[in-house]
Amino acid sequence: MEAGAKLVDFAGWEMPVSYDGIREEHLRVRSSCGVFDVSHMGEIETEGPQAVDLLQRLLSNDVSRIEVGGAQYSCLCAEDGGVLDDLFTYRLDDERFLTVSNAANHERDLEWFEAHAVEFEAEVRDRIDAYAMLAVQGPRAREIVRKLADGELPARFGTADLVVAEAPCLVCGTGYTGEDGVELLIPREGARAVWDAVIGGGAGPAGLGARDTLRLEVNYCLYGNDLTEERTPIEAGLGWCVKEGTGFIGAQSCREVRDQGPEQTLQPFVLTGSGIPRQGNPILEGDAAVGEVTSGTMSPSLGVGIGMGYVNAGLAEPGTEIEIDVRGRARPAEIRRAPLYSKD
């Protein structure tokens, strides 16, 4: 790790929180381009004549609808519908898929995949040691990567096998920032050269701190904060990637929550005065506790405190006035519609 990175231990990985300051890195991704080293993300490969059936059993979305060269977001659920992880799955071939897991959940995901694979004609392989992963994000990201690649970049939510800066990469039109861009899965030994080439092409290094503020401005969920085993994807507002008809593990529970209507749902909010909401802060309406903040930060783009939290169903309407109890001080806030930040 060079470039003056501030490191932090994250699920056993030494991760750069920031290089030049979170705010600066954040704004650079919004206006130009940043590159994140997200090599801590896990990869699980699933291959075989029944690979699609295995994944259909495990993942909440309709896996059969991913075309070769396509990508899809989904949740991995327990039988009671609680979220075990949220994942991107790429279809590399008819019978071969690559699923990207969260670092802290990777081992558990892998065991879950392997335990269920015995019922299917499909093989599950741990690929976490095979890949480094770089996310190149921002309005200039495609232009920068395109110049280093030997072919056209994939469309949004597509994938392509390309050589980038002499490394054979799986280039994915995905990201976690609300900006256009690509994520590169690279054999470990080639990753450093790709990083240097992308920086040389005009991207700035960006760390986990900016990754968190960027994703929160556009209300992407973070596992461990906004998604946990205690909540179903329906409560988290991820009902769009839950296809109960596929019969995935947890489908029955998700259907019940959807039909009955969840008691609480995950909602974005903005502080209307000063302050920064933080994870664990109580959400108040009058004197009553009506929820809890799951993610909060100072928004570099908006210049106000923002966050998400689970609130009672009756308060989900945008414009609802609430308060956030920040270390004993009630800070006025308002429920808003996602995304909190958009270009227009």
Next chain:
Amino acid sequence: MAEESYPDDLRYHPEHDWARIEGDEATFGLTWYAQDALGEVVFYEPPEAGKAVKKDEAYAEVESVKAVSDVYAPLSGEVTGVNAALAENPEKINQDPYGEGWMVKVKLSDPSEAEALMDAAAYKKLLEDAD
């Protein structure tokens, strides 16, 4: 980010606050060491003008990407001016801790309290001994 420095014309408090004393008035702020330990400051809410501050007691909070910390008054008095620009640009505390990153101006109630503060050499020694 600013270079490490401890100007000779300031007086220092062991909680890593500085005071620039001019007669019975003083300006307060955080030292280079404090802002470096905090990391990137993302929020500072100034106290209200007129608020009484007491030596060795917290008068404001500063929040960085790492932690929330109290800001201590190096001397006692009444707040006569606040750096409102920090509400919009709290990163000034990192970039210019002794200049644009100043926090409050205070009318001192007991200027003789300053005798208990450290000069730059003593403060630097405190930092070295703490390492």
